[in-house]
Amino acid sequence: MSLSLEQLCRCSVAVDLGAARTRVYLKEVGLIVNQPTVAAVNTRTGSLIAVGSLAERMTGRTPGHIRVVRPVSGGTVVDIDIAQRMLRFFVGNKVRRAWRRKPLLRAAVCVSHDADPLARRAAAETLAGLGARRVELVDTLIAAAVGCGLPVERPEATMIVVCGATTTHIAVLSMGAIVAAEKIPVGGDIIDRAVLEHLRTRHELLLPGQSGHPLHEVLRGADPSVGGAEVHGRDVTTGLSKSVHVDAADVRAIVRSPLTGVLDAMRAVLRRCPPDLVADLADRGVVLAGGSARLAGLDELLAQGTGMHTHVADRPDLCAVEGLGALLEGKVQPLPLGPLRH
Incomplete structure (x- = not known):
């Protein structure tokens, strides 16, 4: 494959930051997060009030000083700070503490095939906020195809x-x-x-x-x-x-x-x-x-x-994150296209 399977196999976590839902896959564990990509913020103090399903239920039902935001639009992170704080809440303190003990934590995240350098940098910085030392960017289309079981x-x-x-x-x-x-x-x-x-x-x-x-x-x-x-x-x-x-x-x-x-x-x-x-x-x-x-x-x-x-597909909403998980687990093998020998 055109992407580096060797580098992906070294990753510990995979994230699919979608405009509607955020999904996190932990290597050797499976899917640990499947929540709406929504956060409720107090505009007076800047504090995060709720994320995920609870924040989604607040849409249209909050006072003026509480704003419900979507930090991802069209597959691109538009608010890095809110996206980082939302992910930290999703994964929980125990998982983040375990990641901090790994000095070379690597993560993989889906990006659009036509993402510009700014969009790619925003996705990488969002994962870096979780403590990732290196972030691998994987095309959403390839990850979804792998998750669908396509060769x-x-x-x-x-x-x-x-x-x-x-x-x-x-x-x-x-x-x-x-x-x-x-x-x-x-x-x-x-x-x-x-x-x-x-x-x-x-x-x-x-x-x-x-x-x-x-x-x-x-x-x-x-x-x-x-x-x-x-x-x-x-x-x-x-x-x-x-x-x-x-x-x-x-x-x-x-x-x-x-x-x-x-x-x-x-x-x-x-x-x-x-x-x-x-x-x-x-x-x-x-x-x-x-x-x-x-x-x-x-x-x-x-x-x-x-x-x-x-x-x-059987589970169309989870194809991208399951494809990323399959790449992390090494379930996809590249063709042996090495140099020809006589």
């Missing part, structure tokens, strides 16, 4: 679509490297805004961000007998409490428009690939990963638009 180290084409909260990454991989890739600003948050705007214009219902989860359950087919969901919010006109029944078919029609951007990006990536690799993809298909990959109808839409078999 990325072989001279065969594999295509992966990572659907995140704010962005979607599409790539064709071969020999442990990216052949062609594309990133578009379409993700779960875009879908949420489209649904919320539909409720406001169609049903005159105003919802906070936390109330969109019942709609996601409908889109995933959680209760097909109902065919929709009962949503509670505030009436736009009167300001009083209001409940409406939202039809699942209407919601699918609304989210179909932003999802066409993913299809256009996939076509652009395929046009930049050699014909031999595209032929491999015709047999192997496309794998969907990321927290928004389970959106109902997404795999069918991409399959119809590309003519290739499309399926969702």
Whole structure:
């Protein structure tokens, strides 16, 4: 592979800093953190009040001096200080004390394939705040592909679509490297805004961000007998409490428009690939990963638009961190491409 497997095997911890959730993998232990990437800060004192699930529940429900922030946006750390403090709280004092006793602690973190030097430095400094002496940067697409069980180290084409909260990454991989890739600003948050705007214009219902989860359950087919969901919010006109029944078919029609951007990006990536690799993809298909990959109808839409078999990974939201963990544990072996000998 193009990245150094030898260096990664020396790492003790792997971190996937996503815009929606933060996941931490500890070598020989497994996944120890899977929490929302959210922190609540007291603007008067600068102290951290809550992180993770508790801070997420505070969204839209706090007084003026408490601000709920997301230190990661689009796969890039935008607030290093808050991200460091959030990670310290996640991993706990015992784990951090154990790490301090290791003078050569190494860590690995996912970064976007097109991350600029500032974004890469921000990710490295965030892990350095945990006590890491050396930080290895791993492409999110490669880590997710390894987590999906794709043979990325072989001279065969594999295509992966990572659907995140704010962005979607599409790539064709071969020999442990990216052949062609594309990133578009379409993700779960875009879908949420489209649904919320539909409720406001169609049903005159105003919802906070936390109330969109019942709609996601409908889109995933959680209760097909109902065919929709009962949503509670505030009436736009009167300001009083209001409940409406939202039809699942209407919601699918609304989210179909932003999802066409993913299809256009996939076509652009395929046009930049050699014909031999595209032929491999015709047999192997496309794998969907990321927290928004389970959106109902997404795999069918991409399959119809590309003519290739499309399926969702078993645990799409954990593919990146599990791939990083597999690299740390040495479960991925490079091809023996040494010099030829007579």
